[in-house]
Amino acid sequence: MADKATRTPRSRPPRKWPSMAEVAAKAGVSSQTVSRVANNHDNVDEATRARVLAAMQELGYRPNAAARALVTGKFGAIGVVSFDVGAHGNARTLGAIADAAREAGFSVNFMGIRAQTEAAVRQAFRHLMLQSVDGIVLVESQMLDTTSLHLPPTMPVVVADGDTGHQYPNVDFDQASGTQSVVSHLLELGHRTVHHVSGPRDSFAARRRAETWERTLVAAGAPVRPTLYGDWTPESGYLAGRTLAQMPEATAVFAANDQMALGVLRAMHEAGRSVPGEISVAGFDDVPEAPFFEPPLTTVHQDFDVVGRHCVTLLLEQIERRGNGPRRLAVEPTLVVRASTAPPPA
Amino acid sequence: MADKATRTPRSRPPRKWPSMAEVAAKAGVSSQTVSRVANNHDNVDEATRARVLAAMQELGYRPNAAARALVTGKFGAIGVVSFDVGAHGNARTLGAIADAAREAGFSVNFMGIRAQTEAAVRQAFRHLMLQSVDGIVLVESQMLDTTSLHLPPTMPVVVADGDTGHQYPNVDFDQASGTQSVVSHLLELGHRTVHHVSGPRDSFAARRRAETWERTLVAAGAPVRPTLYGDWTPESGYLAGRTLAQMPEATAVFAANDQMALGVLRAMHEAGRSVPGEISVAGFDDVPEAPFFEPPLTTVHQDFDVVGRHCVTLLLEQIERRGNGPRRLAVEPTLVVRASTAPPPA
């Protein structure tokens, strides 16, 4: 590592911002008074405050976050560990978290992880703790073993859209409810059963959707066909779709997300099986593109903004030690019926 | 604001991490030696280093980033200001920036802006400077007036995918080259001209694409039809598509991004105009879904990962004051021909 090499030789003088002391000198007050003005304390004379503000303005003073954090022990930052921001849902969740955090006066320290491995998650956590955050939100990260993260018990954590087999507060969509609504919708249209293209086996959300799909079929007395597995990508949906296209008895498919549903649609087009005439296809997520697929996709709408904001709310509750709120929050998704589902062919 | 109220009453003792002094005491050395071990300096005896490391391990020592930043003047963090992470390209760029930053030992302070206004950008900058970062990457943020940002001249900035009318280093796709390749492709297929569905007028990338579209047509002696404006969303593309569907002479459409192209496709399907039989449609971006559209979309592939990494490279060059690298970096996009484009009907 060139770690030391890049750190040692540099000199600091060129970049220097005015400190409280300099502002204080210019305004003819003590630095403590400047501090009081900076933090909006009310026990400062209006005239004095004005003088200080003027001095700040003139010198272009900016409070030094490091010094403040050092003395207060708070950083005004939350960490977000997220898997694959390329995925629409994760990106939207991150955006919502960032918005909510900013409104609460917190900044967001983002850390993406490529591989869904425990080592990657742990490394991300370590990094965040080095960077010093007041709390951490974990987005769609299946933690294989929470205890091995070696988090200090005092670090507030909220888990979004992930495993619930842990001690931390959790925010997630009600996967069961959403899944049940699509599967029931298809059954009610008259389909004898519904095939499922699942997300990867190590995804908590994918497992929940697959479980609920099966349970709903069983409850309705419908036969359960073998699950096809994808990895959330359109490609994997396409491959599953090619398999399904060769099964004449398949009349309804529930894909675990919209991207895979798109792949299924493509496979059906290529195989000449009309959707929804011969076979119905439904997705999950309701990405912005879904209404414009061919045909427009029936899917389950998820409001990622709500999830993101809830995450911040729960996290701030922990940070500010008013740990009264609910530990688990389930956001209700809603079925959106479009043109890709219809009764089976007679 | 409950600002003061939430800050005043809290006591700090409960959450406390071991400091260097405690580690030093346990290891029987001075805190300076602990510092040397923590920073991997080489002038420490192996036995001593081992003792210190053991003590660190035992106490669960974590360096305090605030204290370090205070004394070094560096924060080990870069800020990213980005517009709408819901958009695929921005999200991907952010992800790449985060990866590259982490590899370089930097963390990423993310700040999303909702409104593409100068005030929003300025506020984001102010916030970031408060949070103290070593440099800033601005992603797809059209700064109306750079000078008004009141950035200290010493703050390193890199602009990605945005306006170039400013003093900062810039990383972007070669919009002209990409656009020219699609438009030429369509003309070479025999289309008399190409219609354009542009992105919003205040987007730099959209303007560049529109300009190049027009220039390419003019250079080829093709007539220039009025531009239709969208806002990057599939909806806006759909609306433009409905207009185009009613123009029998329109045989080729170039949409400024894939989402709008999808909207155009949808409009064509609804109007019963076959793609590419009667009308060809091309996009820009090559989102992962594009190969699975109906029909698979001809588009321009952009490698956002490369852009993100370049951003970090250029930024670190500035931060480390080796300002030798290129000030403008253009990443070459590549035309991807799929099934949505074909020669015009005879």
Added chain:
DNA sequence: CTACGTGATGTTTTCGTAAACACGATGTAG
């Protein structure tokens, strides 16, 4: 044998801020 370099370590100082505490001036209640 001494002077001096070198490597390992300790001591002191500094960074910018906010809390704790101190202080004088003014107001007010008994």
Added chain:
DNA sequence: CTACATCGTGTTTACGAAAACATCACGTAG
């Protein structure tokens, strides 16, 4: 008219780490 709160402000100190400087033990060249 004194005792005592209150308000505005200054002084001191602590936060944790790292740089600058100091020290000490050794080894070696002159």
